[in-house]
Amino acid sequence: MSATMALADRHKAAVPRGISTKTLYAARAQNAELWDIEGKRYIDFAAGIAVLNTGHRHPAVMAAVAQQTEAFTHTCFNVAPYETYIRLAERLNAAAPGDFAKKTMFVTTGAEAVENAVKVARRFTGRSAIIAFGGGFHGRTMMTMALTGKVSPYKKGFGPFPAEVYHAPFPKKSHGIDTAKALEGLRQIFLNDVEPARVAAIIVEPVQGEGGFNIAPFEFLQELRAICDEHGILLIADEIQTGIARTGRMFAIQHADVVPDLITMAKGLGGGFPLSAVTGRAEIMDAADPGGLGGTYAGSPIGLAAANAVLDVIESEDLCARATEIGTRMRNRFEELARRNSFSCIGDVRNLGAMVAVEFVKDRDSRKPDADIVTALIANAQDKGLILLSCGVDANIVRLLAPLTIPMEQVDEGLDIFEAALTEVVGKRQ
Incomplete structure (x- = not known):
């Protein structure tokens, strides 16, 4: 049994199920990177739900x-x-x-x-x-x-x-x-x-x-x-x-x-x-x-x-300007994905600074929310080393809250993982 599975069993036995969590257990973190107890590295696009604007453990x-x-x-x-x-x-x-x-x-x-x-x-x-x-x-x-x-x-x-x-x-x-x-x-x-x-x-x-x-x-x-x-x-x-x-x-x-x-x-x-x-x-x-x-x-x-x-x-570090820069970079990438026919599941992309959202729909005509694709995308992205969160009353939105101190090469790395994970999820549905 892996360390993660063993800790998950202890977690289930000791912690109320009303506290929703992901299936990764943190061991250490620095700036926009996090490592779990298995030693696996993740790019953190959650930042503790917008807590770590200055990154994990800023000096x-x-x-x-x-x-x-x-x-x-x-x-x-x-x-x-x-x-x-x-x-x-x-x-x-x-x-x-x-x-x-x-x-x-x-x-x-x-x-x-x-x-x-x-x-x-x-x-x-x-x-x-x-x-x-x-x-x-x-x-x-x-x-x-x-x-x-x-x-x-x-x-x-x-x-x-x-x-x-x-x-x-x-x-x-x-x-x-x-x-x-x-x-x-x-x-x-x-x-x-x-x-x-x-x-x-x-x-x-x-x-x-x-x-x-x-x-x-x-x-x-x-x-x-x-x-x-x-x-x-x-x-x-x-x-x-x-x-x-x-x-x-x-x-x-x-x-x-x-x-x-x-x-x-x-x-x-x-x-x-x-x-x-x-x-x-x-x-x-x-x-x-x-x-x-x-x-x-x-x-x-x-x-x-x-x-x-x-x-x-x-x-x-002029983090207000960095927030604008990060948000623009992410939005441009997601809008590029949305323009592709293969990603017609993307119904909307929006941001204000580094609060970025990608809304998923079953099709752009009906605009019916698609929570299932969000669930699959977040799980697949995590497998590939990217931490994402969902939101929305219909749970059909992926929100991105990268630390404002994240290096741009890690922004791009995370966006590459996002695209690869979404490509696989969409491919399995076709």
């Missing part, structure tokens, strides 16, 4: 963490605060869009960041309702599951969920939902479900992550901002997957020239160490009474040290 991040561990690893910021928390808050306040005073709090996970954004929005406005979008993903806690607009597997069997959460349609041009239709859906919520005066916040991903890498049209985000301003509603940008240089800007919503009231971030912020944040207008962030925010592990010194190094790397 600057590892050095900052090592230095912090020599000082202290935990005190609880509520008990004995530390300068690195304040410094990172200052840097994110400066980096976030908006010419006004801002404040930042730190927690540990993306779901915690969203939960706290909702808390401060409700406390500041005195309102209770929240509007999210179909296909959106905001976490697996009870509140964030309520906000998530995808039932299976995230919400199935876990209800009831917190009340006063409403879902509007998200614009998806390839599915016939344009900005006008999406905004009409929001208007219907105001007419049929909840009056605007009871809505504390609208939360939106500038690019939907789990929902299928659907890019919000810039005019849609601008209209949301106007609607929020009209009705005294706060706009929350969920930048957990899109933020920290992933799309070619520090935050994806900056592409639309829109200033949100609150921004949630996590994933790429900690460079591989758990850390999340909420940054927002100072008066909103100050609405909670002392003790209303925080947590035992909120703002870990280790995560803060890593995040300060991540921001240094983004600047010194």
